[in-house]
Amino acid sequence: MPKSAFKRLLGMAIGLLATTQAVAATLVVGDQSFNARTVLEAAGLLQDLPYTLEWKQFTAGSPVAEALNVGSLDVGLLGDAPPLFLGALGAPIKVIGISQQNREGVAILVRKDSPIKTLADIRGKSAAIWKGSWSQQLLFTALDQAGVTRDQVDLRYLGALDASHALEGGSVDVIATWEPYVTQQELNGARVLATAEGLIPAQTFVVATHQAIAEKRELLGDFLRRLYQARQWAASDPAHSERYADTWAELSRADRDVARRWFSRAAIQVLPITEQRIAEAQRTVDFFSSIDLIKRYPAKTLFDTSFNQYLQTPASAAKAQAAR
The missing domain is CATH 3.40.190.10 (Periplasmic binding protein-like II)
Structure with missing residues (x-):
C-alpha cells in the first residue's frame, strides 16, 4: 500500500476513533428536582449532544455535594453553602460557573x-x-x-x-x-x-470534580454553554418561561401556577465567575465561620475561572482573543 494511502487510512481511523469516543463519553450530572434538565429540554438543547448526559436527581443541595465529594457525579448544580463547606475540607471540587436567580x-x-x-x-x-x-x-x-x-x-x-x-x-x-x-x-x-436582596448573595454554583475537569473538560464546557443558552432562552420570552414551567410542573408533579409564577420572576441566569462573585462567596464563608460551622479559608481557591470562555458572547470572545 502506498505510504500516502496508508496515512489517509490512519487519519480516518483516528478520526473515527475520536468520534466514537466522543459519542460514547458520558457526563454524570447532579440536578435538583429536574430543574436544569427541564430547561435544557424545553429549549431544545439536548437534541444534538455528541455525548451522553446521565442525570441524577436530588431534592436538596447537600446530597449533591456529598455525591460530588465521593466522585459519583462529574458536575452538580447546588446552592453555595454545601460546596463552600466542602471547600473548607479540601474536597476535590471546583466551581466552574454561577447560576443566579432573582433574590x-x-x-x-x-x-x-x-x-x-x-x-x-x-x-x-x-x-x-x-x-x-x-x-x-x-x-x-x-x-x-x-x-x-x-x-x-x-x-x-x-x-x-x-x-x-x-x-x-x-x-x-x-x-x-x-x-x-x-x-x-x-x-x-x-x-x-x-x-435576600441586599442581605445575602444567595448564589447557586455549577460544581465539577477535579477528575471531570481533567478528563472531561470539553464536555463540561459544552454542558455549561448549553445551560447558559437555555437560561437565556427561558428569560427571553414569557412564552418560553411558561413552556419551561409547564414542563417542570409535569415532571416534578408540582402545581403549574406555582411553577409559572416562580420561573417568571426568577430570571435565572448562568454567569461567568468574577472577582465580585468570589467576594460574595467569601462573605458566605465568613458568615458560617462566624457561627462556627466551618473554618475560615480563602474562597477563591474553590473557583476555576477557565470555564468563563464557554459563557462568552461572540463579541466578548473576540475581544478577549485580541487582548491575548
Missing part, C-alpha cells in the same frame, strides 16, 4: 394573619430555618440588622418542606426559605418580611 426567591415569611409586621417583631417568636443554608444566613443577617439577638428567637431547625407545613399549621411564627416554597406560601397568602 426575591429567598425570603422570610409569616402567615397572612400574623401580628408580626417587621423584623424587630420576631423577637420572642419562633422561627424555622435549616442549618448551614441560605435560610439560616438570611434570618441571622436580617435579625442582626434589626437589632434582634439570636437568643431572643426560638429557633427550630426544619427542612424547607417541613418548615412550610409548620408555618401553615401554626407551630412556628416565621420561616426563612427558598423557591418553590416562597411562591407556594405567597399564593397561600403568606407575607414577606424580607428577601
Whole structure:
C-alpha cells in the first residue's frame, strides 16, 4: 500500500476513533428536582449532544455535594453553602460557573394573619430555618440588622418542606426559605418580611470534580454553554418561561401556577465567575465561620475561572482573543 494511502487510512481511523469516543463519553450530572434538565429540554438543547448526559436527581443541595465529594457525579448544580463547606475540607471540587436567580426567591415569611409586621417583631417568636443554608444566613443577617439577638428567637431547625407545613399549621411564627416554597406560601397568602436582596448573595454554583475537569473538560464546557443558552432562552420570552414551567410542573408533579409564577420572576441566569462573585462567596464563608460551622479559608481557591470562555458572547470572545 502506498505510504500516502496508508496515512489517509490512519487519519480516518483516528478520526473515527475520536468520534466514537466522543459519542460514547458520558457526563454524570447532579440536578435538583429536574430543574436544569427541564430547561435544557424545553429549549431544545439536548437534541444534538455528541455525548451522553446521565442525570441524577436530588431534592436538596447537600446530597449533591456529598455525591460530588465521593466522585459519583462529574458536575452538580447546588446552592453555595454545601460546596463552600466542602471547600473548607479540601474536597476535590471546583466551581466552574454561577447560576443566579432573582433574590426575591429567598425570603422570610409569616402567615397572612400574623401580628408580626417587621423584623424587630420576631423577637420572642419562633422561627424555622435549616442549618448551614441560605435560610439560616438570611434570618441571622436580617435579625442582626434589626437589632434582634439570636437568643431572643426560638429557633427550630426544619427542612424547607417541613418548615412550610409548620408555618401553615401554626407551630412556628416565621420561616426563612427558598423557591418553590416562597411562591407556594405567597399564593397561600403568606407575607414577606424580607428577601435576600441586599442581605445575602444567595448564589447557586455549577460544581465539577477535579477528575471531570481533567478528563472531561470539553464536555463540561459544552454542558455549561448549553445551560447558559437555555437560561437565556427561558428569560427571553414569557412564552418560553411558561413552556419551561409547564414542563417542570409535569415532571416534578408540582402545581403549574406555582411553577409559572416562580420561573417568571426568577430570571435565572448562568454567569461567568468574577472577582465580585468570589467576594460574595467569601462573605458566605465568613458568615458560617462566624457561627462556627466551618473554618475560615480563602474562597477563591474553590473557583476555576477557565470555564468563563464557554459563557462568552461572540463579541466578548473576540475581544478577549485580541487582548491575548
